């Protein structure tokens with residue numbers, strides 16, 4: 001599937017800010033600790049993409065932005081980055097929405113994917129190197145189910161195929177939850193713990209046999225369509241192999257989605273782990289409630305843009321909250337970010353400012369420590385304040401250098 005255009009990323013050493021870049025530390029859900037990532041020359045990252053039945057809301061944007069920072073910090077550290085993202089372009093929520101609104105599910109998906117690309121482009125999110133739809137990945141998914149079947153890790157319930165969690169001794173390692181904690185989450189997040197004929201209530205669907213009126217694809221196990229978790233296992237290991245550096249998504253994906261995807265991949269390949277770190281972003285709320293489709297209280301990036309918000313102010317508004325915290329969008333976020341953006345822009349227009357080396361070092365340090373973007377913003381605030389006050393040492397190279405730091409590491413174009 002076509003990705004979106006990549007923004008230019010300034011090279012800071014070439015801009016006279018050689019570093020050192022610090023190793024990126026991230027919070028890993030599986031161990032519950034902040035640990036250094038140790039990528040090879042090419043860092044490998046998989047981030048779960050959208051199910052395209054509705055526009056990009058601020059919760060999505062905050063998630064993709066967090067992993068955009070991961071990408072930028074690794075690049076600044078001299079790594080190449082291989083970044084893969086999927087699009088769940090066939091699944092129950094999409095088909096249900098198409099049915100409710102009387103649209104063709106493919107047209108709905110195409111339209112929402114196009115809007116997502118525009119939102120990501122406007123927010124200057126670096127695009128994935130492989131942007132892969134579930135539909136185009138069906139041959140990979142079928143092959144993956146065949147691998148699981150050859151290892152005895154597939155069984156059938158009325159024509160549908162399931163994965164027995166008992167096949168994976170490591171099941172539960174990603175989320176660290178108990179069975180009692182897993183069961184309600186599984187029911188809430190697309191699972192079917194009540195279904196009769198399953199060996200374990202937590203066993204996950206791999207292949208759903210064709211139902212009347214639903215799209216289906218041919219396979220060695222009959223016509224049908226893939227389950228959600230196996231989609232991400234198949235796409236990730238095809239493009240990245242096992243033990244890639246980071247798998248990412250919102251905290252509501254830790255269980256069951258990342259747990260199940262890891263389990264499928266580990267059993268299919270006989271190797272583990274699926275990812276070296278599982279990194280999860282907090283939930284964004286609105287006026288005291290979680291922002292969600294069912295509550296109908298979503299704030300869409302496209303709506304903010306249509307209302308005239310500068311996408312760089314939206315980006316700054318999101319960066320002002322730590323990626324791991326749950327937080328609420330209020331009427332104050334955007335005006336505050338817009339004022340900050342204006343101050344920074346005014347400061348980088350000056351003929352000189354305080355030397356930029358300390359700014360680069362501080363921003364690098366904050367981001368390397370579990371992406372502390374809020375502190376990085378304060379660092380730039382202080383520089384801008386001093387620059388605008390025309391106080392202290394002045395360096396004519398500094399404004400352009402700070403602009404490069406803010407662009408390369410925070411992705412904000414001033």
Ligand code: ZN
Nearest residue numbers: 048049232257
């Ligand atoms: Zn996924």
